[in-house]
Amino acid sequence: MKSGKETLVVASSSNERFAMGLLVLLCSIVLNNRESNLRFYIINDEILPETQKFIIEKVAALGLSLGVAVEIRVMDLSQIKMPDLPLMKGGLASYARLFFAEVLEESSIYYVDSDMVCNRTFPPLVEMECKYADFLLAGSRDDEPYIALDKVWAWKGGRGLYVNTGFLWMNLQAMRDVNLPQRVRKGKDIIEGIRSKVTPYHDQTLFNCHCMGRIAELPPHFNVVGVSLRSDAVMNPDDNWHFTGEVKPWLAAGDALHLTKAFYVYHVIMRKLGLEGRLPYSAPFLPLSSYEYVLRHFIAARLWLRSKNRFRRFMIRVRCHQDAKSAAAAYSDRFDRLLR
Numbered sequence: 001m002k003s004g005k006e007t008l009v010v011a012s013s014s015n016e017r018f019a020m021g022l023l024v025l026l027c028s029i030v031l032n033n034r035e036s037n038l039r040f041y042i043i044n045d046e047i048l049p050e051t052q053k054f055i056i057e058k059v060a061a062l063g064l065s066l067g068v069a070v071e072i073r074v075m076d077l078s079q080i081k082m083p084d085l086p087l088m089k090g091g092l093a094s095y096a097r098l099f100f101a102e103v104l105e106e107s108s109i110y111y112v113d114s115d116m117v118c119n120r121t122f123p124p125l126v127e128m129e130c131k132y133a134d135f136l137l138a139g140s141r142d143d144e145p146y147i148a149l150d151k152v153w154a155w156k157g158g159r160g161l162y163v164n165t166g167f168l169w170m171n172l173q174a175m176r177d178v179n180l181p182q183r184v185r186k187g188k189d190i191i192e193g194i195r196s197k198v199t200p201y202h203d204q205t206l207f208n209c210h211c212m213g214r215i216a217e218l219p220p221h222f223n224v225v226g227v228s229l230r231s232d233a234v235m236n237p238d239d240n241w242h243f244t245g246e247v248k249p250w251l252a253a254g255d256a257l258h259l260t261k262a263f264y265v266y267h268v269i270m271r272k273l274g275l276e277g278r279l280p281y282s283a284p285f286l287p288l289s290s291y292e293y294v295l296r297h298f299i300a301a302r303l304w305l306r307s308k309n310r311f312r313r314f315m316i317r318v319r320c321h322q323d324a325k326s327a328a329a330a331y332s333d334r335f336d337r338l339l340r
Helices: 016-032 049-066 093-103 125-131 151-155 172-177 180-186 188-195 203-210 261-272 291-300 310-339
Strands: 007-015 037-045 070-076 109-112 116-118 137-141 163-170 215-218 240-242
Touching: 007 016, 007 093, 007 125, 016 037, 016 049, 016 116, 016 261, 016 310, 037 049, 037 093, 049 070, 093 109, 093 163, 093 172, 093 180, 093 203, 116 163, 151 188, 151 203, 163 203, 163 215, 163 240, 172 180, 180 203, 188 203, 261 310
Parallel strands: 007 037, 007 109, 037 070, 137 215
Antiparallel strands: 109 163, 116 240, 137 163
């Protein structure tokens, strides 16, 4: 690491299915935090060895080209002592951060989900530790409709701030002081509530319940959720985008409802990083008038063809295409400026 520079420590988790999302996330952090050294922890839930190698080489090469010192430490999920927890759609790795206080030596870190793009510079960890010394973690407030779905949190008192845990500053020293990992293991009622599907959340419910009353609020721009769920979503290029929802842009196979502005912009990033061969389709660069475009997506979107709302879904595609294409072009220019 280069002396005289702040070291930002950022952790994320992934399995093989989310690996390309992880790569885009790490590269976005490198691009927007050039004044710092960067140490990344990757919690590995059976990412293939060749994929690990590919990610590390790509991120290291980007850091080298920008003059950013990058260190990547891979930690297998088996190294973390976790209780029996309900399986999540994204795998068990997302639970790992609840036990960081036991396995990491740092006093504080950032955690970011692998389905995010970070367009902001992260505040220095020393600054966060001074500002939020009395808190266990800091995050952005979740949307009220989602908070209302967490019945376990309500049962436990439902007081104070409730955050979306996709982007967190974690005060590991304070978590050690209160022995947060052991509290999670002993909180069988919360775990059983998650297992019985009283709440749609898993790790997020555990964090908000066990840290209740000691959670600080970060501005919304650190974690803008739902950008991929609405075709008209506002995408400020200075926000951190969180691609919540089951369909991820690096996995989407042409479903008309998900050909949104957010997906187009995400695919610009993938192309700039040299991931063309890993893109599921190339629609953002085909003109709407192209017969090839129409044919390609009539064939690819088999679920759409079976829908009762074919015409409505087709019109959604038509309306959002030009707006999405413009947004992708604008972000492409911004990305080029970051790479200079």
